[in-house]
Amino acid sequence: MNIHFIAIGGSAMHNLALALEHKGYSITGSDDVIFEPSKSRLAEKGLLPEAFGWYPEKIHSKLDAVILGMHAKPDNSELLKAQELGITIYSYPEFLYEQSKNKTRVVIGGSHGKTTITSMILHVLNYHNREVDFMVGAQLDGFERMVHLTEENDFIVLEGDEYLSSPIDRRPKFHLYKPNIALLSGIAWDHINVFPTFENYVEQFSIFTDSIIKGGSITYNVEDPEVKKVVEASENAIRKLPYETPQYTVEDGQTLLETPEGPMPIEVFGKHNLSNLAGAKWICQNMGVDENDFYEAIATFTGASKRLEKIAENDTCVVYKDFAHSPSKVAATTRAVKEQYPDRKVIACLELHTYSSFNPEFLKDYKGALDPADVASVFYLPESVKIKKLKEVTPTQISEAFQRTDLKIFTESAAFKDFVFSQGYENAVLLLMSSGNYGGLDLQQIKELIED
Structure with a gap:
């Protein structure tokens, strides 16, 4: 496929471009400014635009699709040209859904903790050599990119951001993924420039819960009152699986997690991270990782980039x-x-x-x-x-x-x-x-x- 990225330089967008290049797609892109590390990573794969700016001549009828990033404006000249030619235009989450329609979609949502939980899940799966597609919002040790897409993998693990999809699609990203397996970690008002009231913000998580495929499941933080209220009020025909912070102790600067085999030292710390760990554990078990294998792997998890x-x-x-x-x-x-x-x-x-x-x-x-x-x-x-x-x-x-x-x-x-x-x-x-x-x-x- 021939894909053009409008605003290719963003953290999420350039990682998707790299993932599609790795998959064998023909990729072009534009942006008015690109910072490191995006700049070097795109250049290494020959995807860095020759000049910064928007060039409508890059948009032509041989393109299979255009992927539109949030950094672009609704009157972007390349976007207007794509609309004029009738080329299919995807937002970032729309395209990820298209790539995963035939997979089991695991979506991690919440105002906080979603990057860490997604990272924990991917760390455990990687530790046990279980191949999955994924999209996560931070660079992880042992992973070349933040996005990985294949034809053959059965699962895709997606970090479910509640921010807007694109300049011309004002839906939150996580409304578009239609998860089979979902998690909701917490709700604390954020993005007030988009969601001006707390009630409006909470409503987005209700829509997310109701978007889960019938017969699917949601693992949710029962200790968060808003999450509990949203999930338990949903009439969607899904399994509702609560989790809570596990028992742990701190001794001489070392956090010890209580497990069936006794206290186990772990690298991450803090009640919120232990809560994240509990959520990740149940998602991994839903994906076929048994409890002992989870504990063995999570003991070596040191955290996601920029998260403590x-x-x-x-x-x-x-x-x-x-x-x-x-x-x-x-x-x-x-x-x-x-x-x-x-x-x-x-x-x-x-x-x-x-x-x-x-x-x-x-x-x-x-x-x-x-x-x-x-x-x-x-x-x-x-x-x-x-x-x-x-x-x-x-x-x-x-x-x-x-x-x-x-x-x-x-x-x-x-x-x-x-x-x-x-x-x-x-x-x-x-x-x-x-x-x-x-x-x-x-x-x-x-x-x-x-x-x-």
Whole structure:
């Protein structure tokens, strides 16, 4: 097949392009800007556009399909040309569904935890040499790409994102997958620029639950009240399989998971990750992996990229970075680190970066999120607020939202960097949380500071 990608440079889009190239498809693409690592990875396979920009002449009648990324605008010149020629246009999730119509689709949904749970499942399957197709939102150890598609594999495991499908398809991605086996990890209001009310946001998960193929199943976090309410209210003819956080202990900075064979040391930590592990376990069992095989494999799982990822360590200090940015994720991650290292000074640094985090009403949900940390700071760039065309957010608003009197607030990159590098890291943990880049903070310099 001949496929053209409009906005090929995104994390998800370029991985899909690489997967289809690996499958033998002929791939072209365009984008107005492409950053690393997408740029190098596309170039390595000969898929990097010769010039950045949009070129309608790339759209021609010999194309079998166009895949449209969220980065493009509805009036994109290449999109208009494809519409004019009547070429089939897919969103990213639509195309994944087309590739998996004859497979058993396993879809992991939820406001938080879905990347980690999907990663755990794939780690276990890979450990036991079980081949599946997949799409996951982070780079994993042992996997070349974030997307893998074949003709022969029976299962496909999909991370089910609730964000929009494309500029011309405003449906959440996970509404399009029609799972046979599903999981729902948690519901905490996010993407408020798209879902302006909590009720509207929750409704998307009800639609997801009702989209499960009749006779299928949903494994759900019964400890999350909204998830419990959504799943148990659904009249869809599916099996409903609740899970909850397993028993565990923490001893000398090591988390021990209770198993039928006794306590087992694991690499991940925190109540939210143990809950994720429980969900992954039941999905793996639904896919034919027995309990003992699951435990054997999960003992070696070290985490997904940017999800409580350890980036530096010495005898008395460890540094983690985490993708956490929404209030529930920040609270869970900070609490997990303090629980794992109760006798160390936890220095938590949060960058506010997303559209939601600059909304005055949404800000209030951060109350107490950083309280488990011994030292807490919030960094944001006023320019980021202006770029998003939002009302000014003041340090006073931040302080009132978090309601922590000793919270340190930074609005300049240099001042934030000075703060990070001036801390004492003897018997400490540095936790960096953001979906951005901390104002250009050089993580390699932090690594050198800790490990030298």
